[in-house]
Amino acid sequence: MPAELEVTFAPVSGRSANGSAMPAFDGNASASQTMATAATPSTITAGSQDFARIVNSGDAALYVAVGTTPDASTAPRWFLGVGDMLILNCPDGGKVSFVAK
Structure with missing residues (x-):
């Protein structure tokens, strides 16, 4: 299986x-x-008030970036091991990108 990332945007309750x-x-x-x-x-x-749930569902460790024009090949970025998950506050209009470690 190649590198793969699952991204879900959703608003949250109970902040x-x-x-x-x-x-x-x-x-x-x-x-x-x-x-x-x-x-x-x-x-x-x-969208407004969305958080991003980011899951590494592939077979390689990844670097992940979040923003309006994300670039995961340079810092700042997040490290995401195989099977790991992050939940991050995401700016309105934000996107996600990744590169294999």
């Missing part, structure tokens, strides 16, 4: 002011996409 509780996704996702082409930003974009 904590002091960070003591993990926010929970609302019942309906805004958008989702499975990405298999490295270094190409996602075709879906985050």
Whole structure:
């Protein structure tokens, strides 16, 4: 299996002011996409108040970037091991890109 990333954008409920509780996704996702082409930003974009759930569903460790024009080949970026998941606050209009480590 090649490198692959699953991206889901969704608003959340229960946001904590002091960070003591993990926010929970609302019942309906805004958008989702499975990405298999490295270094190409996602075709879906985050909406207002969306968080991104990013899952490495492939067989290679990845670097991931989030933003309006993300570039995962340079810092700043996130490391995502095989099977790992991140939930990040995503800016309105934000996209995701990745490259294999």
